Amino acid sequence: MARKKHRTVPAAEVYEKSDSFPPMPTAPPLSPTRMDNVYPDNYGPPMHQAYHVQPARANYVPDQIARFNVIKPDRLAKRHNPQLYTKRGCTDVFCCFLFFVFIVGWVIVACLGVMWGDPQRLIYPTDSEFRRCGVNQDGYYNLSKRPYLFYFDLTKCISYATALGGCQTTQICVEECPSTYFSYLQLRTASASEIQAKMKSVVYCTDDVDKASVTTFQALQALVQKGKCVSYTVKSVPVLQRCFPEAIFNAVDNVNTVLNSSNSLDYLTRTFGDDVLIPQDIQITGQSSEVMKSVVEDQPVTHKVIHDLSQTWWQTLILIFAAGILSFIWTVIMRLLGSLLIWISILLVLGALGFGAAFSWIKWNTLKSTGAIDDYSFHPAFDAYFEMPTTWFVVAIVTSVLLVIFLLVILFIRQRISIACALISESSKAIGSMMSTLLFPLFPFLLHIAVFALWGTIAIWLASSGQEVCRMKETNGQIYNTSAKCDCTAKLAGCTYVGIEKESETIFWLQVYNLFAFFWLSCFVTALGDIALAGAFASYYWARDKRHDVPTFPVIRALNRAVRYNLGSIALDLSLSPSSKSSNKAIKYFLMCLKCCFWCLEMFFKLLTKNAYIMIAIYGKNFFSSAKDSFLLITRNIVRTVVVHKVAGILLFLGKAMITLGMGILSFYYFSGRWVVEGVPKVELYYYFVPIVIVVIGSYFMADLFFDVYEMAVDTTFICFLEDSEQNDGSLERPYFMSEKLLEILGTKNEIPLHTK
Numbered sequence: 001m002a003r004k005k006h007r008t009v010p011a012a013e014v015y016e017k018s019d020s021f022p023p024m025p026t027a028p029p030l031s032p033t034r035m036d037n038v039y040p041d042n043y044g045p046p047m048h049q050a051y052h053v054q055p056a057r058a059n060y061v062p063d064q065i066a067r068f069n070v071i072k073p074d075r076l077a078k079r080h081n082p083q084l085y086t087k088r089g090c091t092d093v094f095c096c097f098l099f100f101v102f103i104v105g106w107v108i109v110a111c112l113g114v115m116w117g118d119p120q121r122l123i124y125p126t127d128s129e130f131r132r133c134g135v136n137q138d139g140y141y142n143l144s145k146r147p148y149l150f151y152f153d154l155t156k157c158i159s160y161a162t163a164l165g166g167c168q169t170t171q172i173c174v175e176e177c178p179s180t181y182f183s184y185l186q187l188r189t190a191s192a193s194e195i196q197a198k199m200k201s202v203v204y205c206t207d208d209v210d211k212a213s214v215t216t217f218q219a220l221q222a223l224v225q226k227g228k229c230v231s232y233t234v235k236s237v238p239v240l241q242r243c244f245p246e247a248i249f250n251a252v253d254n255v256n257t258v259l260n261s262s263n264s265l266d267y268l269t270r271t272f273g274d275d276v277l278i279p280q281d282i283q284i285t286g287q288s289s290e291v292m293k294s295v296v297e298d299q300p301v302t303h304k305v306i307h308d309l310s311q312t313w314w315q316t317l318i319l320i321f322a323a324g325i326l327s328f329i330w331t332v333i334m335r336l337l338g339s340l341l342i343w344i345s346i347l348l349v350l351g352a353l354g355f356g357a358a359f360s361w362i363k364w365n366t367l368k369s370t371g372a373i374d375d376y377s378f379h380p381a382f383d384a385y386f387e388m389p390t391t392w393f394v395v396a397i398v399t400s401v402l403l404v405i406f407l408l409v410i411l412f413i414r415q416r417i418s419i420a421c422a423l424i425s426e427s428s429k430a431i432g433s434m435m436s437t438l439l440f441p442l443f444p445f446l447l448h449i450a451v452f453a454l455w456g457t458i459a460i461w462l463a464s465s466g467q468e469v470c471r472m473k474e475t476n477g478q479i480y481n482t483s484a485k486c487d488c489t490a491k492l493a494g495c496t497y498v499g500i501e502k503e504s505e506t507i508f509w510l511q512v513y514n515l516f517a518f519f520w521l522s523c524f525v526t527a528l529g530d531i532a533l534a535g536a537f538a539s540y541y542w543a544r545d546k547r548h549d550v551p552t553f554p555v556i557r558a559l560n561r562a563v564r565y566n567l568g569s570i571a572l573d574l575s576l577s578p579s580s581k582s583s584n585k586a587i588k589y590f591l592m593c594l595k596c597c598f599w600c601l602e603m604f605f606k607l608l609t610k611n612a613y614i615m616i617a618i619y620g621k622n623f624f625s626s627a628k629d630s631f632l633l634i635t636r637n638i639v640r641t642v643v644v645h646k647v648a649g650i651l652l653f654l655g656k657a658m659i660t661l662g663m664g665i666l667s668f669y670y671f672s673g674r675w676v677v678e679g680v681p682k683v684e685l686y687y688y689f690v691p692i693v694i695v696v697i698g699s700y701f702m703a704d705l706f707f708d709v710y711e712m713a714v715d716t717t718f719i720c721f722l723e724d725s726e727q728n729d730g731s732l733e734r735p736y737f738m739s740e741k742l743l744e745i746l747g748t749k750n751e752i753p754l755h756t757k
């Protein structure tokens with residue numbers, strides 16, 4: 001349908017009322033007037049009054065701007081930015097209500113976890129009698145001075161049965177973890193006093209063993225065979241209140257220490273014999289004594305890494321901060337040299353294809369003229385295939401076809417590439433004008449951490465939930481699953497704590513609800529950040545005068561609009577697409593075949609959702625209307641969309657790669673000692689690759705933090721540009737808001753130029 005045209009005041013001149021005639025009453029204009037008496041449309045002073053011709057001014061306020069529904073047009077006289085004053089209302093209210101109900105349900109799940117759970121059950125380990133180490137259970141046991149769990153034979157924990165029924169060895173709570181290597185076979189010829197001394201210092205037994213009565217080796221051996229006393233100990237360290245062999249965590253030990261008899265079970269076995277109860281060193285540590293003897297350094301690896309980090313922490317932070325500065329500089333480079341970088345990349349690809357095609361044809365012609373033959377039977381030397389003319393003939397055809405296709409594509413989309421470069425430049429200007437956008441990602445990052453912390457806390461409470469169960473001892477002093485239950489708080493004689501009884505199925509579904517809440521809130525936070533940035537960049541694009549009409553605190557204002565009007569739309573995040581798993585082989589292979597389709601579908605939903613949020617930030621409509629508008633807009637401009645995304649992707653990839661690689665090379669030369677900075681002390685490190693890895697990872701995330709903002713700026717500017725080019729025509733009523741450079745590329749102009757600097 002053709003757009004209805006209004007009669008307008010000629011662009012070249014406007015009329016001003018003369019003071020030589022008496023004033024006459026006038027009808028109020030339908031559109032607001034500016035302070036300089038420039039009247040919109042066909043309204044103005046009575047036509048019978050005298051007029052003086054005055055130059056036209058670029059501050060005309062049209063009634064309708066694109067698809068904005070401006071509810072207070074008079075405000076445009078102060079700040080001409082329709083995106084700020086368009087009519088907005090609460091969108092997707094039902095989804096907002098559903099999200100609120102879901103959050104209430106999550107709170108109920110958390111309350112159930114707090115009511116039923118006790119994280120101390122996970123924090124404090126339990127012994128073979130289900131008693132918690134380091135805990136005082138009034139009336140039953142007091143292990144407050146014995147916080148560590150000791151395993152009699154740790155090798156029995158390395159089996160599939162451990163996952164089902166726990167570690168199949170005796171476990172007791174101890175005051176300290178073993179500090180020496182010991183085998184009970186050492187006491188074969190020991191005297192009663194020596195056995196008593198060892199029983200008190202290094203031999204661990206269950207609480208029902210009277211250590212004072214053990215004075216002979218035969219008595220100790222009988223207890224070991226019954227599982228009442230430990231057969232060996234190794235030097236251990238407490239980890240999560242559990243005693244683990246120190247050799248597992250110390251990759252290197254001193255050779256002299258290894259050669260000492262107290263530090264090797266293999267040595268003790270060779271010296272005192274073996275009754276199959278003493279494992280080998282390799283079973284405990286995963287490495288034999290022969291391997292450990294080849295290492296001569298004194299300190300463990302963890303100590304060295306900590307030493308290196310303590311020596312280089314400030315240099316590492318400086319380099320990561322420098323990566324952030326380089327990321328910002330790259331945004332400036334993209335603004336100034338973005339077009340040059342893109343065209344250089346295109347020329348390099350064309351040159352590479354052209355060189356490859358020419359070389360292949362020359363090589364084919366040379367081999368053909370020398371009489372080379374084709375023999376594609378199996379050759380152990382792969383180079384032999386490149387001495388056959390047909391190989392180069394195929395390569396020449398492929399590269400030539402690719403060259404022609406690439407050249408035709410470039411000729412076809414050259415204008416769109418120019419548009420993409422101009423949009424990237426405009427996005428750089430927007431970021432430079434609103435520096436707060438570069439710091440805003442810290443806000444959703446902190447929210448993500450808070451969501452993760454909530455999910456983890458609730459998961460821990462649910463995992464520790466259950467009811468404490470106590471049972472009465474039988475006449476033989478044993479407790480069985482069939483023994484009578486008793487009240488754990490009644491403190492009855494013979495009533496013994498045996499463990500926790502859980503409602504496994506209920507807890508499982510509560511954990512599923514908790515996990516889904518984690519995914520939904522994570523997507524919610526991401527969408528909130530996207531819509532806030534999109535609103536900020538849209539407010540820059542739709543500002544008629546970039547110097548005066550861009551709002552103050554644009555990100556905060558956009559975030560306020562999102563929270564006030566669009567929580568329901570934000571909660572309706574289609575990018576949440578959990579995957580399904582099945583143990584059925586047929587279904588599993590079917591899903592594997594569809595994996596590519598699922599991935600494409602997920603990418604489509606993410607693109608649709610992101611563009612929908614941009615449209616919500618611009619016009620304030622609901623999610624599905626915005627998704628439909630953005631989808632149709634992208635569909636009508638599919639070639640432009642592909643070109644812009646690929647061009648922006650190339651620049652962002654180059655930026656990330658160059659910054660990450662550059663900081664990695666710089667840190668390598670500095671930390672390895674190959675580059676000495678005058679005035680900066682040289683650091684001596686055990687492993688110089690440790691700070692290098694941290695710098696590389698930190699630099700990548702720092703660049704990614706900047707470029708995610710830049711990507712949103714490009715996407716928002718692109719959507720605004722498409723809306724601008726379709727809804728406006730450059731007339732006085734519908735002026736373009738795009739930059740002069742974009743207008744020049746499109747071959748059009750505004751009747752009255754806008755202020756864009």
